[in-house]
Amino acid sequence: MTKITAGASVSIDGYISGPDESGFEHLFAWYGNGDITIETADPDLPLNVTEPSAAHIRAMIDDTGCFVVGRHLFDITNGWGGKHTLGIPYVVLTHSVPDGWERSTEWYEFVTTGLEDAIAAARRRAGDKNVGLNGGTIVSQALEAGLVDEIDVDLVPVILGGGRPFFRPLEHGPYLLEGPISSVQGNRVTHLRYRVRK
Template identity: 50%
Template sequence: MGKVLTGGTMSLDGFIAGPGDSGFDLLFQWYGNGDVEVPGASPNVPPLRLSKASAGLLQEEWGDVGALVVGRHLYDLTNGWGGMHPMGVPVVVLTHRLPEDRPNFVFVDEGIEAAVAKAREIAGDKDVVVNGGQMARQALEAGLLDEIGVELVPVLLGSGTPLFADLGVTPVQFDGPVRIVEGTGVTHLRYRVRR
């Protein structure tokens, strides 16, 4: 059975989004500042152009992923990535408003435990990635996460949404970093959740 992971691209002051879902242009500059093209599976998302170090890490990690868990907010914000997540794997969407089924997406309204269980079932021996923000917080509080990844970018947003906003179980300790990769405009950090 694979691991359950989460993470996000984060500013130096700890935010994965600025006020009112702003700042993504600054947070994700590293997605287009390199010479290595990494195509995605979504027809609505252009290929990434990463530094060699970032491309190598993402291609390795993405190859180990069998399913994703995201919240309804991100699903709506991206318009369901045009029908396919860029990673090309099935997506479990945790929501209070069940829509009609769509290919490549499974909608769950029974909580984070049910969403992660469904994603594990879909992923088989591969990893499950839980999207950052509320989903990451809920999974951490439920004891479901094995590893955290942070893509740290050199920008200050001043305020916004932290990776683990309103965390109900503190303190939480991690082992590591167990891996550090320096890309262009981003430092990739990986930590294990301490049990």
């Protein structure tokens, strides 16, 4: 059954990027500090991770049928050049289709009618697999809409001191979680998985 999962590399103080889009070299150090190579859709960008992180990533890749990303993440990655680095289709939640991009291909799709429609589109692409939410704004929105089943925190030992938080100030809450239902230690990352209590 499809689960909606939200995940990110997060600093100890809760940020998914530091001030002025800084800090990625720390947040994503664990993608490059191990000796297990995981090929990606971009031959120039393999991951080099520790064995525990490799098992964690492989399971995530196997289980995920589609991502939903926000426009900000799409813009800073330039849409991964049209195909997500992990070879998983993605749906972009946006106000408008950016210039020069088709509305929908085999590998991506723009949805301009809101988060619930974006998640529905991702569910159609995911089949029996999971839908993964990336990016702070949509994760918080989806949590408040009761749409998030699991949260994957890749907790990184750095204090960024500011930036974009994984979770935005919420209208409602608190939201209780169960777990960690899984805890895996990599090199400069602790992979923690929680279930959202419904």
